[in-house]
Amino acid sequence: MPPARAGNRHRPGRGSDALSRDVVVDAAVALLDELGERGFTVRLLVERLETGPGAVYWHVANKDELVALAADRVLASALSSPASSATEGGQGEGDMAPVKALRRLAVAVYDALDVHPWAGPQVTASPVLPSALALFDRVGGLLVRAGVPAHRRFTLATVVFTHVLAVSAQMTARAEAGGERVDRQAFLERSAARLEQLAGSHPFLADVAGDMRHHDDREQFLVGLDLLLSGLAAELAESPELIE
Amino acid sequence: MPPARAGNRHRPGRGSDALSRDVVVDAAVALLDELGERGFTVRLLVERLETGPGAVYWHVANKDELVALAADRVLASALSSPASSATEGGQGEGDMAPVKALRRLAVAVYDALDVHPWAGPQVTASPVLPSALALFDRVGGLLVRAGVPAHRRFTLATVVFTHVLAVSAQMTARAEAGGERVDRQAFLERSAARLEQLAGSHPFLADVAGDMRHHDDREQFLVGLDLLLSGLAAELAESPELIE
DNA sequence: GGCGACGCTAGAACCGCGTTCCAGAAAGTG
DNA sequence: CACTTTCTGGAACGCGGTTCTAGCGTCGCC
Numbered sequence: 001m002p003p004a005r006a007g008n009r010h011r012p013g014r015g016s017d018a019l020s021r022d023v024v025v026d027a028a029v030a031l032l033d034e035l036g037e038r039g040f041t042v043r044l045l046v047e048r049l050e051t052g053p054g055a056v057y058w059h060v061a062n063k064d065e066l067v068a069l070a071a072d073r074v075l076a077s078a079l080s081s082p083a084s085s086a087t088e089g090g091q092g093e094g095d096m097a098p099v100k101a102l103r104r105l106a107v108a109v110y111d112a113l114d115v116h117p118w119a120g121p122q123v124t125a126s127p128v129l130p131s132a133l134a135l136f137d138r139v140g141g142l143l144v145r146a147g148v149p150a151h152r153r154f155t156l157a158t159v160v161f162t163h164v165l166a167v168s169a170q171m172t173a174r175a176e177a178g179g180e181r182v183d184r185q186a187f188l189e190r191s192a193a194r195l196e197q198l199a200g201s202h203p204f205l206a207d208v209a210g211d212m213r214h215h216d217d218r219e220q221f222l223v224g225l226d227l228l229l230s231g232l233a234a235e236l237a238e239s240p241e242l243i244e
Numbered sequence: 245m246p247p248a249r250a251g252n253r254h255r256p257g258r259g260s261d262a263l264s265r266d267v268v269v270d271a272a273v274a275l276l277d278e279l280g281e282r283g284f285t286v287r288l289l290v291e292r293l294e295t296g297p298g299a300v301y302w303h304v305a306n307k308d309e310l311v312a313l314a315a316d317r318v319l320a321s322a323l324s325s326p327a328s329s330a331t332e333g334g335q336g337e338g339d340m341a342p343v344k345a346l347r348r349l350a351v352a353v354y355d356a357l358d359v360h361p362w363a364g365p366q367v368t369a370s371p372v373l374p375s376a377l378a379l380f381d382r383v384g385g386l387l388v389r390a391g392v393p394a395h396r397r398f399t400l401a402t403v404v405f406t407h408v409l410a411v412s413a414q415m416t417a418r419a420e421a422g423g424e425r426v427d428r429q430a431f432l433e434r435s436a437a438r439l440e441q442l443a444g445s446h447p448f449l450a451d452v453a454g455d456m457r458h459h460d461d462r463e464q465f466l467v468g469l470d471l472l473l474s475g476l477a478a479e480l481a482e483s484p485e486l487i488e
Numbered sequence: 489g490g491c492g493a494c495g496c497t498a499g500a501a502c503c504g505c506g507t508t509c510c511a512g513a514a515a516g517t518g
Numbered sequence: 519c520a521c522t523t524t525c526t527g528g529a530a531c532g533c534g535g536t537t538c539t540a541g542c543g544t545c546g547c548c
Binding site (some may be wrong): 121124127133135136137140141144153154155156157158159162163165166167169170171173195198199201202203204205207208212213215219220224225226227228229230231232234235 | 268365368369371377378380381384387388397398399400401402403406407409410411413414415417439442445446447448451452455456459463464467468470471472473474475476478480
């Protein structure tokens with residue numbers, strides 16, 4: 001082989017401009033955002049990085065790990081974002097009503113998954129990501145402060161954690177059309193029209209089909225969350241003296 | 245067709261024993277149960293059916309459609325199972341308290357996805373499956389009977405529907421080890437041990453790690469569902485005269 | 489009862505993908 | 519200056535989804 005490339009490629013060796021795991025994951029996140037999970041391939045990533053497969057596989061074990069790292073980064077960024085913990089006044093989570101803080105945290109997770117729709121399924125598929133554990137811990141801590149008695153902590157933390165993650169993931173998972181993002185309004189319109197034809201077999205569906213035209217995923221996520229939290233508050237109110 | 249096979253293969257032509265869409269989907273469900281989504285390939289399916297790829301692709305457009313049909317069948321079976329609607333006494337859904345019926349329905353969905361863990365992610369990925377629509381319709385109908393006012397029906401039906409589907413899917417999605425089903429108890433043991441080492445960064449996690457040793461996914465699904473439904477009951481109690 | 493059309497099949501082949509191999513280039517080490 | 523270590527990238531392997539197509543049986547029709 002002649003001298004690999006006279007001039008316009010990354011030079012190998014352990015230089016300061018060497019590829020790092022972080023750079024690879026960053027590029028993966030960007031590509032996943034552009035193409036969705038289906039369109040994302042290692043070959044495309046390699047091309048974008050102007051390198052070869054060996055370079056990527058030096059830093060990560062395989063594609064699964066790569067996507068997991070990318071998803072972990074998305075969730076981690078949601079957890080570290082100020083919106084997930086601070087009040088408008090600039091105070092930390094520590095001074096907020098726990099339930100309010102829980103709501104904020106959940107919204108931050110939802111918004112992060114909404115921006116990176118490919119990450120949702122990934123996070124729910126294997127909730128062993130470091131940042132998923134961190135989220136669980138945050139949820140649990142807030143429940144403790146909300147006064148959940150010790151024997152209910154694990155169960156209720158799991159319930160809230162799972163609800164937030166699973167529902168966010170499902171609601172933000174778009175129909176990954178390979179590249180062209182369909183017009184949302186037109187899509188809802190078509191769906192509603194289709195549903196109205198099912199009056200025979202699915203009366204309720206046909207009945208509410210019209211509501212679909214102005215429905216907002218994010219708002220519904222909040223309704224569900226509030227329902228769950230109000231159920232939780234009810235349980236706490238029933239046995240206030242059980243607290244630890 | 246006594247000879248059924250000239251040499252030792254299915255004969256072509258449009259005989260009564262020709263492959264049908266149903267047969268293909270049946271075989272797909274069976275294979276998916278055995279191998280999980282990752283291990284399932286069209287080639288394996290073709291081999292099991294003792295035929296060629298052309299036969300399969302004559303009946304379904306592509307692998308995605310095939311898996312979607314399989315998932316749809318799983319969900320549909322849950323909806324038609326007696327457990328999803330009948331009381332022990334043999335009466336139908338019609339005579340049951342709506343909330344109780346809702347619970348039953350949710351459990352049927354959970355159990356179906358629990359038996360076919362590969363189906364969960366599939367159903368949540370594209371909730372446009374016919375049986376998903378049917379589920380939504382059932383949920384909505386029960387909410388109407390529970391007294392949900394008209395202007396809240398669509399929103400609340402979506403919330404309950406999404407919760408049931410998304411949480412079931414997440415909790416039943418196993419770590420699809422390609423063939424060997426790991427011992428659950430040992431897995432929980434290892435997880436708990438690992439969590440206990442995180443006391444520094446994740447105090448709550450370390451605190452409840454022990455609880456993980458005897459935790460039951462199904463039970464926690466029910467806790468979450470009941471929390472949501474009790475929140476819903478609370479909303480209804482607040483404005484009883486709004487009913488339609 | 490021959491005959492063409494159609495439904496359905498299955499082998500071969502195409503192509504893109506994840507992944508591995510390995511020869512080798514720069515930077516670090518003595 | 520050898521010599522090691524870290525990192526690279528072109529080539530190649532094997533597998534998986536999918537398409538192509540020659541052909542088999544059966545049915546409708548004259």
